[in-house]
Amino acid sequence: xxxxxxxxxxxxxxxxxxxxxxxxxxxxxxxxxRHLKRVRILGEGNFGKVTLYMYDPNNDGTGERVAVKxxxxxxxxxxxxxxxxxxxxxxxxxHPNIVKYKGCCTEQGGQIVQLxxxxxxxxxxxEHIIASKPGVPQCLLFAQQICQGMAYxxxxxxxxxxxxxxxVLVENDNMVKIGDFGLxxxxxxxxxxxxxxxxxxxxVYWYAIECLKESKFSFSSDVWSFGVTLYxxxxxxxxxxxxxxxxxxxxxxAQGQMIVTALIALLERRKTLPCPKDCPQEVYMLMKQCWxxxxxxxxxxxxLIERVETIRK
Ligand code: ADP
Ligand code: MG
Numbered sequence: 001x002x003x004x005x006x007x008x009x010x011x012x013x014x015x016x017x018x019x020x021x022x023x024x025x026x027x028x029x030x031x032x033x034r035h036l037k038r039v040r041i042l043g044e045g046n047f048g049k050v051t052l053y054m055y056d057p058n059n060d061g062t063g064e065r066v067a068v069k070x071x072x073x074x075x076x077x078x079x080x081x082x083x084x085x086x087x088x089x090x091x092x093x094x095h096p097n098i099v100k101y102k103g104c105c106t107e108q109g110g111q112i113v114q115l116x117x118x119x120x121x122x123x124x125x126x127e128h129i130i131a132s133k134p135g136v137p138q139c140l141l142f143a144q145q146i147c148q149g150m151a152y153x154x155x156x157x158x159x160x161x162x163x164x165x166x167x168v169l170v171e172n173d174n175m176v177k178i179g180d181f182g183l184x185x186x187x188x189x190x191x192x193x194x195x196x197x198x199x200x201x202x203x204v205y206w207y208a209i210e211c212l213k214e215s216k217f218s219f220s221s222d223v224w225s226f227g228v229t230l231y232x233x234x235x236x237x238x239x240x241x242x243x244x245x246x247x248x249x250x251x252x253x254a255q256g257q258m259i260v261t262a263l264i265a266l267l268e269r270r271k272t273l274p275c276p277k278d279c280p281q282e283v284y285m286l287m288k289q290c291w292x293x294x295x296x297x298x299x300x301x302x303x304l305i306e307r308v309e310t311i312r313k
Contacts, residue, residue, distance in 0.1 A: 029103030031055060031116050036068065036105065043124065045166070047072055047079070047182055052119060066102060069115040082182075087115050089158065089181045097149030099169055099179040120177065122170035129165065129237045132173070136278060137312060139233045142168075142176045144308040149178040150226060151301035154219050157187050159194060161217050163225040164206050165232040185217065193218035204260060205243040209267045209293060212260055220295035226304070227290025234276035234283065246273055267293070282311050 039052040048069050056063025071083055090101045100118040107113075122128045125142065134142070146168060153160060160183070167180035185194045194217045208224035210216045228243050235241040250271055251262045272291050275284040286307060292298050299307065 027103075029116075031066075031103050031105040031114075032057070033105055033107060035059070035063070036066075037063075039065070042067060042119075044072070045180065045182070047075075047083075048180075055116075065119045067117045067119040068105070069117065070112075084113065086181050086184070087113065089184050089186075090115065090117070093153070093156070093181075095149055095152040096175075097145045097177050098152065099177045117179075120169040120171050120179075122172065124166050124179075125168035125170055125176055126165040126232070126237045128170040129233060133236050134173070136234070136280065136283075138173065139236075140283070140308055140312045141174065142233055143230050144305060144312065145176050146178065146226065146229065147301045147304045147308060150222060151305060153178070153184075154222070154301055157189065158184050159187055159217055159219060160184050160222050160225070161194075162203055162206075163222055163229055164203060165229055165237055168229070187219070193221075204263065205247050208291075208295065209264060210295060212264050212267070218295060219300065220298045223290050223298040223301065223304070224295075226301070227287045228273070230283070230287050230290070231273050231276060234279040241276065243273060267291075280311065286311075 035055055035057045037054040037056060039054055042050040042052050044050070049072050050067055050069045053066055053068050054063045055066050071079065074080075087101075087104065090099070093101070099120065102116040102118060105114040105116060129139075146163075150160065150163070158181075160178070160181070162180060162183040163178070167178065169177050169179040171177060187194055195215050204212065206225045206228045208221035210218075211221050211224075231243065239245065247263065247266070248259075250266055251259065270293070272288060275281070286299075286304070290298055290304075
């Protein structure tokens with residue numbers, strides 16, 4: 001019996017050596033590379049690449065579709081640590097409006113780790129909205145669900161830092177989920193913000209003014225980004241009205257490093273994105289409140305849920 005127990009332990013620690021169909025089924029969050037069949041690329045962002053796979057351990061076509069996220073290229077130790085953090089954060093989140101973690105697929109003794117998530121067939125909110133042109137009530141339903149996911153994230157003391165239509169996923173016309181936790185950070189109890197040290201690519205046109213000025217990210221700066229996401233939804237993600245395009249038009253000539261300086265000056269003059277074409281005034285008012293210069297005056301997600309719901313009804 002001792003031998004059997006030791007054997008079991010060895011196999012749990014080294015899932016790749018256990019014969020398929022026996023020990024490999026013990027932990028449903030362990031996915032084996034040999035059972036993953038590539039279907040197509042779903043999308044690519046700055047750091048990650050997401051691919052649709054069929055996970056078919058019985059090899060008879062009865063498998064399930066999963067979305068697999070991997071790092072785009074090997075960016076060294078720091079990037080690997082950020083990546084493992086992203087996986088741990090997603091693993092700890094359970095909410096109907098947050099994409100579900102399913103497990104990991106590990107290769108080369110943990111040097112390569114892929115994140116397995118549920119597959120959302122309609123892709124990102126950005127792609128879906130461009131294709132389906134939803135009416136205002138449906139736009140507001142999506143907005144409310146984003147607020148619900150964000151209120152939950154904030155209740156766990158995480159800030160997202162990259163909320164945008166490209167990072168929201170669509171299950172069906174009545175259900176969206178927040179995805180991409182690549183820039184998410186934990187805010188310790190008693191502290192109000194997170195200060196970035198690394199200067200990676202930043203989605204500056206979604207950033208609150210204090211993020212641009214002082215690299216200060218907080219629960220309230222996520223609310224600002226939600227305002228920009230709400231603007232994207234109501235413009236139906238029309239590229240001619242996109243936040244980068246509109247804000248650059250308003251900036252006038254500025255390049256490189258000067259763009260952020262010019263953007264700060266613009267926001268300080270209280271210039272904001274325009275009201276989208278068929279957007280109700282009360283929805284535009286809500287956006288503007290999310291873009292208040294004073295972070296403390298921006299409404300928290302709990303109250304945004306109610307405000308959006310009231311406008312919807
Ligand atoms: P990155 O960190 O590189 O920005 P994302 O997690 O945002 O990566 O994913 C990039 C794109 O891949 C998304 O915009 C979306 O189109 C697609 N995608 C990501 N996750 C899923 C999923 N679970 N189901 C379907 N499509 C997905
Ligand atoms: Mg992304």
